[in-house]
Amino acid sequence: MTNRERALNILRYQPADRMPAVHFGYWRELLIEWAEQGHISMELAKTAHDSNEADRELDKILGWDFCWHNVRSAKRGLFPPFETKILETFPDGTQRIQNSEGLIERQKPGNQSIPSEDDYQLKDRKAFEELYLPKMQFTPDRIDLEYWKHFNETRPTDIPVGLSLGSVLGDIRNMTSVVGMSYLLYDEDEELFADIVDAYAEMQYQCAKAVLETGAKFDFAHYWEDICFKNGPLIAPGVFDELCAKHYKKRNDLCREYGIDIISLDCDGVTEALLPTWFENGVNTMFPIEVGVWGDQFEPARNKFGKGMLGVGGMDKTALRKDKAAVDAELERMTRLASMGGFIPCPDHRLMPGSKFELVQYYAEKIKKIKF
DSSP states (O other): OOHHHHHHHHHTTOOOSSOOOEEOOBOHHHHHHHHHTTSSOHHHHHHOOTTSHHHHHHHHHHTOOEESOOEEOOSOSSSSOOOOEEEEEOTTSOEEEEOTTSOEEEEOTTOOSOOEEEEOSOOSHHHIIIIIGGGGOOOGGGSOHHHHHTHHHHSOSSSOOEEEEEOSSHHHHHHHHHHHHHHHHTOSSTTHHHHHHHHHHHHHHHHHHHHHHTTOOOSEEEEEOOOEETTEESSOHHHHHHHHHHHHHHHHHHHHHTTOOOEEEEOOSOOGGGHHHHHHTTOOEEESOOOTTTOOOHHHHHHHHGGGOEEEEEEOGGGGGSOHHHHHHHHHHHHHHHTTSSEEEEESSOBOTTOOHHHHHHHHHHHTTOOO
């Protein structure tokens, strides 16, 4: 079987000869570490990224079958993006930067982690209508027709390929910061935040529709949200459902019209309170099911929603910084979850600095031993 067949069969409760060894990429610092330790070339460390040619070469060295995050999309963000520019440089080298989403951040040189949020521009209706709304419109130049015309001829056939559906709220949270989103939700203009969500969602729906109308074929569809943290959602679940449920349903109904029956969503943190909105409106696959300090989230979700709740992820990646005993414990847990069906083990996010090269190889080898 190909890895594409294995993965899709597992998520559809169909026979598979073994479990594929699936990952979700790496922090760049980890790849540099491995290069400095002599495990891989520095060129590979600097160029490998989600499912590109260098990443596939790294898969062969480590023993992975493929990276799950293998998605394609139209230009579904702010278009054109804001100009990225340095606003101020501090004595320690830290820079105050306007990013492509209009957010003002502080970035430290060489730091690849999430920068700190310093300020935001999407503060009121005037800013929305003048700065952001023009960039949230669907226009034909968001779609590269020549690319999509030949997509089915050039796409990989041995691994799953997904259509990126963007987000409903995660991108907007990026534009406003968590603080800004919180203020906007309770602004004196009660309709403003709903208007922002509706405008952005309609554009992303039109992008997905335009891509699918070209005849491009996909194995799954995928959202990125990141709207939760270690204590739960960054927004009240009832408000989230009121603002977002209809947009998930509209996009997911579109996908199913085109034969896409696996729809996954990436949200870090504790997601339990938002699962009903996602699951009841067409999302059926949790990914990457972050373990964090709170433990397994997949089994409780499966127990609540039944076999229709699928999963890719759930493996505590911190075990790969420890020892074989820690990895073996995760392998045992992953084997038990896999026995439930509709679940593919995968590290619960990008592997971070300190992950041990030999333990990653060990995990990738052992996960393939899971049989059905």
